[in-house]
Amino acid sequence: MKNLICIECPIGCGLQAEKNGEQWIIKGNRCRKGEQFAINELTDPRRSVCSTVKTIFKEVPRLSVRTDGEVPLKSIFEVMEQINRVILERPVHIGEVIIENVCNTGINVIATSDLIYLLEAK
Numbered sequence: 441m442k443n444l445i446c447i448e449c450p451i452g453c454g455l456q457a458e459k460n461g462e463q464w465i466i467k468g469n470r471c472r473k474g475e476q477f478a479i480n481e482l483t484d485p486r487r488s489v490c491s492t493v494k495t496i497f498k499e500v501p502r503l504s505v506r507t508d509g510e511v512p513l514k515s516i517f518e519v520m521e522q523i524n525r526v527i528l529e530r531p532v533h534i535g536e537v538i539i540e541n542v543c544n545t546g547i548n549v550i551a552t553s554d555l556i557y558l559l560e561a562k
């Protein structure tokens with residue numbers, strides 16, 4: 441049996457997951473979201489990644505970024521390595537893609553701050 445805590449809402453139900461053949465049986469959830477959360481965690485865990493990238497602009501040396509979806513948990517270190525290698529040489533608006541299809545996950549890394557605005561404000 442595996443124990444998990446559902447993070448889909450602030451209640452934080454304690455879940456118990458047991459395998460029955462190929463199927464997971466989930467208990468302790470107060471709603472269906474908890475069952476889906478547990479099955480996803482057990483079969484294909486994913487996470488959003490938030491970080492920053494370097495820029496060439498000394499007024500704004502780092503820009504905040506995030507993935508525009510969840511990447512497989514097993515790819516997170518590889519995703520972070522790719523993010524850490526970026527040196528942004530062009531001003532970008534919020535939401536612009538900084539890394540397309542990061543680590544072949546089908547997910548993009550996008551800007552979460554507006555570098556053009558930040559540079560003009562300096």
Ligand code: SF4
Pocket residue numbers: 446447448449450451452453468469470471472473474475
């Ligand atoms: S199982 Fe439902 S009620 Fe419980 S924490 Fe998850 S989302 Fe919230």
